[in-house]
Amino acid sequence: xxxxxxxxxxxxxxxxxxxxxxxxxxxxxxxxxxxxxxxxxxxxxxxxxxxxxxxxxxxxxxxxxxxxxxxxxxxxxxxxxxxxxxxxxxxxxxxxxxxxxxxxxxxxxxxxxxxxxxxxxxxxxxxxxxxxxxxxx
Amino acid sequence: xxxxxxxxxxxxxxxxxxxxxxxxxxxxxxxxxxxxxxxxxxxxxxxxxxxxxxxxxxxxxxxxxxxxxxxxxxxxxxxxxxxxxxxxxxxxxxxxxxxxxxxxxxxxxxxxxxxxxxxxxxxxxxxxxxxxxxxxx
DNA sequence: GTACTTGCAAACAGTTTGCATAGGC
DNA sequence: GCCTATGCAAACTGTTTGCAAGTAC
Numbered sequence: 001x002x003x004x005x006x007x008x009x010x011x012x013x014x015x016x017x018x019x020x021x022x023x024x025x026x027x028x029x030x031x032x033x034x035x036x037x038x039x040x041x042x043x044x045x046x047x048x049x050x051x052x053x054x055x056x057x058x059x060x061x062x063x064x065x066x067x068x069x070x071x072x073x074x075x076x077x078x079x080x081x082x083x084x085x086x087x088x089x090x091x092x093x094x095x096x097x098x099x100x101x102x103x104x105x106x107x108x109x110x111x112x113x114x115x116x117x118x119x120x121x122x123x124x125x126x127x128x129x130x131x132x133x134x135x136x137x
Numbered sequence: 138x139x140x141x142x143x144x145x146x147x148x149x150x151x152x153x154x155x156x157x158x159x160x161x162x163x164x165x166x167x168x169x170x171x172x173x174x175x176x177x178x179x180x181x182x183x184x185x186x187x188x189x190x191x192x193x194x195x196x197x198x199x200x201x202x203x204x205x206x207x208x209x210x211x212x213x214x215x216x217x218x219x220x221x222x223x224x225x226x227x228x229x230x231x232x233x234x235x236x237x238x239x240x241x242x243x244x245x246x247x248x249x250x251x252x253x254x255x256x257x258x259x260x261x262x263x264x265x266x267x268x269x270x271x272x273x274x
Numbered sequence: 275g276t277a278c279t280t281g282c283a284a285a286c287a288g289t290t291t292g293c294a295t296a297g298g299c
Numbered sequence: 300g301c302c303t304a305t306g307c308a309a310a311c312t313g314t315t316t317g318c319a320a321g322t323a324c
Contacts, residue, residue, distance in 0.1 A: 017323050053281040074211040092254050103251045114240045116268040117229050123262045131253040154298050190306040
């Protein structure tokens with residue numbers, strides 16, 4: 001998602017309703033570069049909008065993913081993380097602190113096919129130790 | 138893992154026991170290029186060795202991953218898939234048939250660092266429609 | 275008014291664990 | 300004989316769903 005108003009417009013176009021809950025979720029996601037889990041998003045939304053339920057958050061995330069406004073990352077083995085930035089970039093997971101960090105390599109091109117198979121999406125995950133954790137030694 | 142004998146040797150070196158269950162699991166994994174899930178491995182092992190339990194299979198997979206003989210893939214959102222081939226290569230998931238296919242791009246090098254973060258591993262996942270599924274149209 | 279959305283609580287799937295028994299070494 | 304591995308079943312985690320009540324449009 002680029003910003004909240006554009007995403008609201010996209011929802012409207014798609015025939016989806018603009019509920020306070022959805023707006024609160026978009027507000028939280030907008031500009032969030034921490035790649036939060038569904039639970040983390042729920043906690044954050046709830047701190048601003050205490051009456052929201054987890055089911056609503058989860059369903060909304062699936063809706064947003066369905067219309068291409070956010071992306072689900074499988075960089076963790078045990079849970080999904082969500083990325084409101086759908087522009088092409090890679091991700092780094094620090095095994096020490098658990099943070100997921102955006103990475104922008106020189107070549108971000110996605111091949112149209114690999115080994116004769118048609119590619120519509122590509123995810124690159126790096127694993128290791130982040131600069132902050134290395135510094136803190 | 139390269140083959141069963143070498144992996145048995147690796148287990149022995151590490152002080153792990155060579156049980157019939159472990160050998161059966163290695164036998165199944167050896168040369169398996171289908172990237173099976175834990176359940177699939179369990180089913181296959183059980184067809185040859187009916188008294189084995191799922192817990193044993195699962196624990197053994199974790200052991201094998203721990204000593205670097207196999208690798209867990211997070212290419213699926215809902216389950217892990219295991220790859221006995223630990224040599225560097227990429228993976229393609231066909232959204233239609235669900236198969237995971239090995240991909241060998243020209244450049245398989247893993248950068249030592251990205252954005253100042255120390256990288257010890259890299260996974261590249263492609264998503265799309267495989268050649269077989271395209272042909273079957 | 276209609277259709278979609280919410281919220282709850284329960285179902286689910288895959289993964290993980292505790293512990294008594296069995297068995298490799 | 301020691302100590303790890305096995306097997307069972309139950310616990311756990313994250314995800315997903317059914318359905319009645321509420322609400323955007």
